[in-house]
Amino acid sequence: MVDTKVDLCGITIDNPVIPASGTFGYGYEFAELYDINCLGTFSFKGTTLDPRFGNETPRIAECPSGMLNAVGLQNPGVDDVIREELPKLERVFHKPVMANVSGFSTDEYAEVVKRLDRSAMSDMIGWYEINISCPNVHGGGMSFGTDPKMAAEVVKAVRWMTEKPIIMKLSPNVTDVTEIARACETEGADGISLINTLMGMRFNLRTKKPLLANVTGGLSGPAVFPVALRMVYQTAKAVNIPVIGMGGVSSAEDVLEMMMAGATAVEVGAANLVDPYASRNIVRDLPDTMKKFGIDSLSKV
Numbered sequence: 232m233v234d235t236k237v238d239l240c241g242i243t244i245d246n247p248v249i250p251a252s253g254t255f256g257y258g259y260e261f262a263e264l265y266d267i268n269c270l271g272t273f274s275f276k277g278t279t280l281d282p283r284f285g286n287e288t289p290r291i292a293e294c295p296s297g298m299l300n301a302v303g304l305q306n307p308g309v310d311d312v313i314r315e316e317l318p319k320l321e322r323v324f325h326k327p328v329m330a331n332v333s334g335f336s337t338d339e340y341a342e343v344v345k346r347l348d349r350s351a352m353s354d355m356i357g358w359y360e361i362n363i364s365c366p367n368v369h370g371g372g373m374s375f376g377t378d379p380k381m382a383a384e385v386v387k388a389v390r391w392m393t394e395k396p397i398i399m400k401l402s403p404n405v406t407d408v409t410e411i412a413r414a415c416e417t418e419g420a421d422g423i424s425l426i427n428t429l430m431g432m433r434f435n436l437r438t439k440k441p442l443l444a445n446v447t448g449g450l451s452g453p454a455v456f457p458v459a460l461r462m463v464y465q466t467a468k469a470v471n472i473p474v475i476g477m478g479g480v481s482s483a484e485d486v487l488e489m490m491m492a493g494a495t496a497v498e499v500g501a502a503n504l505v506d507p508y509a510s511r512n513i514v515r516d517l518p519d520t521m522k523k524f525g526i527d528s529l530s531k532v
């Protein structure tokens with residue numbers, strides 16, 4: 232028997248496979264397809280203080296081996312998430328969930344964490360994943376994740392609001408991601424997750440206009456895997472806190488490769504949109520793939 236368990240910031244999860252924020256809704260939608268308790272955990276949709284409709288359409292474009300998205304953090308707002316979404320999730324998911332928090336100011340990040348942490352649903356939350364890397368919104372999002380001082384300010388603000396582990400989700404759209412990761416660690420972050428999407432764009436040859444209404448979007452999917460792997464490797468060497476690797480992961484082999492690069496756990500994003508069973512299949516394939524490569528325990532990759 233191989234051991235797929237890993238310790239993520241003091242919480243043991245059955246396996247390191249975590250559907251990534253924005254590609255798995257609030258989880259219960261996928262529970263109609265399979266028992267989502269087979270997952271290590273999952274990160275729910277980026278949640279902001281107020282409800283957001285997101286960007287104008289078209290906001291998705293296909294690319295070779297990947298996709299561009301400019302969804303722009305569509306979500307019902309934190310109070311609705313507490314009142315409507317999490318009670319629905321509670322009925323079908325019996326493990327700690329990762330709460331993905333987004334914001335447009337340091338105060339907003341802190342307020343969203345505060346409301347979740349003091350809510351009746353707080354016991355469901357295992358970790359906060361603080362998204363300081365969304366490339367598709369203006370006046371916030373990625374700007375916090377491209378400046379070490381601003382990233383540190385966000386950590387400091389949310390640190391006050393919770394005793395649960397704080398995982399800072401970083402952007403690949405920087406020259407040196409390790410500088411940002413170290414700033415977050417110094418300020419008290421418990422973990423780092425990366426990568427969010429890489430900024431990109433495409434044109435429609437007929438209209439001669441950008442395909443996305445937002446003009447630019449974030450590239451994800453298998454095309455970004457080598458870039459993500461490189462950044463996970465550099466970050467895992469630079470910090471002493473756990474790193475969650477993501478970007479283009481679509482198989483159990485990819486999960487092992489991410490862990491060899493230094494990841495403690497692995498998120499799966501765009502693959503869930505291609506095949507809603509992708510994360511379940513990766514969990515299913517993991518033990519045999521470990522055996523194939525002579526790996527007995529994922530805590531010792």
Ligand SMILES: Cc1cc2nc3c(=O)[nH]c(=O)nc-3n(C[C@H](O)[C@H](O)[C@H](O)COP(=O)(O)O)c2cc1C
Pocket residue numbers: 251252253254276277278300302304331362400426427428450451452453455477478479480498499500501502
């Ligand atoms: C449609 C879509 C929506 C996303 N929304 C969020 C979000 O709300 N919060 C967040 O932190 N990341 C969001 N992401 C980024 C993913 O969680 C992930 O970091 C990125 O897509 C790279 O992984 P992948 O190549 O496996 O998709 C989104 C990605 C996609 C494709």
